Amino acid sequence: MTGPLIDIRDISVGFTGKSGATLPVLRNIDLKVNAGESIGIVGESGSGKSTLALAAMGYLKRGLRLMEGSVAFQGQDMFARTRTELEQIRGGELALIPQNSGQSLTPTLRIGAQLVEALRLHADVPEAQYSAKAIELLGQVRLPDPAAIMTRFPHELSGGQQQRAAIAMALAGEPTALLLDEPTTGLDVTTQAHILELLRDIARDRGMAMVYVSHDLGAIARVCDRVVVMYAGEVVLEGSTRQVLKTPIHPYARGLLASIPRLSDPRLPVALDGRPPAPGGAGQGCSFVDRCALAQDGCRTSRPDLERLPSGEAVRCFHYQEAHQLSLTGSGAIPASLDGASPSALHLDDLAISYRRPGLFDKVLGRDSAGVPTVNGIEITVAKGETLGLVGESGSGKSTILKAIAGLLPPSGGKITVAGGQALAPEVEHRSPDHLRKIQLIFQNPDDSLNPRQTIAQILEQPLKLYFGLTGDALHQRSADILDRVRLGAHYLDRLPSQLSGGEKQRVAIARAFAAEPDLVLCDEVTSALDVSVQAAVLDLLNDLKATQGTTYVFVSHDLAVVRALSDRVAVLYQGRLCELGPSADVYAMPSHPYTEVLLGAVLEPDPDTAPTLSADDVVELSPPAQGCPFQRRCPRKIGRICDTDTPPWQHGTQGHAIKCHHSIADLATAQAEGAAGQRA
């Protein structure tokens, strides 16, 4: 066959808004995907990237409709095909790997049944061999014990396993093209790295084309040959992965890259101010004009075309030749940090937390049901004005520790003391108003943590009334001041959370925490639900507040680069146990605890010249081992029996850097230096 495999020509997709006008979600998009090629589509939420990928399958979400243009797969128009023809192609020649496999697998059907269904519909296999073929597919996506996985229900698998099962299902029809809609979002770093390597291998072995939709430039850099950058429903830049990630010529792409925190760079990323226009709100001119540093008057009045350059790039900008003036590496501030010793603001003394409480029946039967605690032996001191980062994968207990400090989950052992050596009551109900005020918590998702029926004023007034007894004008004035401190104007006071963007909502959540004038702010994945450009702004804000208010943070995130950007010291957790603790610069450099090494190796940088190091299996452990080192089952540097039986000692380095391992720091340094040399060779 000649010509591109997927040929999207000038499509526009829209929905009917409340006013009756048609609001576009995609505007005049051209995209060609050749056989065996892998293309990345990047953009922030609302850019239309998923809609574009689904449109390639001839599918539009409810309420959307094709306004113009055509989508051809293998030369035939997908929107002109009959239902039967579409059923043949979808899941056959053209397969999808969905964003959230946990929700995309039917909960009442076993994995085997869903896989066999895909084979029945699309594979050229005799019925008797369905189950053998299904087991083979599960083996190909490197799932352990495929025969057992066949009989499981989706919820009985871990996130990574669900994603692998979904990949196996997509491969059942021997597709020539795979569409991937954020396939690794929500997975742990090591799992993500493993899944991406698997996808690369599969695509290469089978010569499949891939359309990889993601907001994660690191993943795109690893998987794609070519990248399309979308903004407000338009393609603004297209080029080879190297061109787009190394020398982007569109101001938005440059801003996006500069807003990504990097492992190798301790500086804060630069925020991209403003937000994209809502569908239909782009106006006459360039859709990026309001946020663009290069914008001139002409950009407001006419819309630039997608210009194809001899270099093979395509760019939608009048001033792309000047784009190189915009900085690409974060010129952001170096995070505020302490000088000299400060008194302690928080001390966790041998903290242990157990989720399981003995039930009535256990008590009656005298059973000891507590078992091995979820979190154990946490001993950390946080100095006043310091930011402590807690990192680890899901299940590492980092959020659990925050809940214990906040008093939401009473510890089963140990003590929590605050400044002045005062012990905190384990339950929040028994804490004094002063302690309650001094410790504030900011949650991951502002959609869940802000009451949708309260105005911003009501949300902010609550802590002000509760802790300071303010009323009337003073109350109003203080709310406005606080809003100003998080860089939102007083006109936001009368709005409801639903009228704010994600980043603005998180600022309100931060404002609510700071309204109490806290000493200690606990941040639980506060940027995880935000787009990367917004994330940079929130990090900058948190850093600013720390500098002006002298606040102490405990900052929890699964994203190692984000933690690096904000933290003075970092604690690495695995299975609720400390592995490593020290100043950020030391933790992020070798020598490291073997687990930190595995984590750092798996991080994907938005740079096509880097590759992750996968040194441990991404096995999911449900509970920590009863004795020995918590990382014993996955450790690539395991010594032997001693790791299984003895709790490792702290190996102390310089400047308070400590690693909990049976290896000495010198041994780790030698081994890791050799490993790094071996990689370069």
Next chain:
Amino acid sequence: MLAMLLRRLFLGLVTVWIVSMIIFAGVEMLPGDSCTAFLEREAQGKLLENCREAQGLNRPAAERYFDWATSAARGDLGISANGEKSIAELVGDRLGNSLLLAACSLALGVPLAIFLGVVTGLWRDRPVDLAVSTLAIFAMTIPEFVSATVLILIFSVWLGWLPGIVLTSASAPASEFFPEIILPVLVLTMVMTAHILRMVRSSVIEVMVGDYIQMATLKGVPYWRIVFRHALPNALLPAINVVALTIAWLLGGVVVIEVVFNYPGLGRMMIDAISDRDLPVVQAIALIVATVYVCVNLSADILTMFANPRLRTLHMRRG
């Protein structure tokens, strides 16, 4: 798993026990007792004393409760205050009749409701949905005695096809209730179908916009296969509990229908017993209805647990 079942069963028994105490205390607080009701105007002096002596009403309340509860647990509900007949026998006939009415209504209503709920859910906002949903609202809002009267007017008075009132005696075998039972069944079916269908409809709509339905579509699964294999097993799970509540309602709460059609079920017996101050019967019926509620809800929960793989693993893990 077994421990969970035993725990639920135990909690059910505790519920029934607490309810039995509340019933007993409630009846105890009423002015008068079965002797004052039985003797009417002569309820005074020696006569009343003798009656109370004979029925054991002079003993302390706790003692009487204990007697009543232990014999009820054995299936002996005592003697009716006026007829000197065994309550177990009286109530047994009525319970059977109520079961017959409930069974007929369920057999007709549940499949109809699920069918209409799925149809309206799949064709949301189309004419068929609008028509059925509007009718359902009417069926839910019009009081039962109105719809019952209208049906009697149409089918018995005007058309003369069906008898408008039940004249069969309470202890007659089930077969003799036909065709008289048809009209009451129709009215009950209308009301319950409307409730269940609206629930099924919203559940189908919710499931059909879910990620796994989109995934199945994009995997090339034919539409009807998606509906039957991927959507309905999930969409019908919440229906189990609604059906359970309907069963409980049918067995204890259809007083109005039973009175309108003169149907000899539990509900009418309760009304009669209350107006006759036949307190042992009132207690017995209240206890039976409470037990039915507990049993039906318990079975619904267990059924949901077996039909929902997520809940199943949850309880397996807890042991």
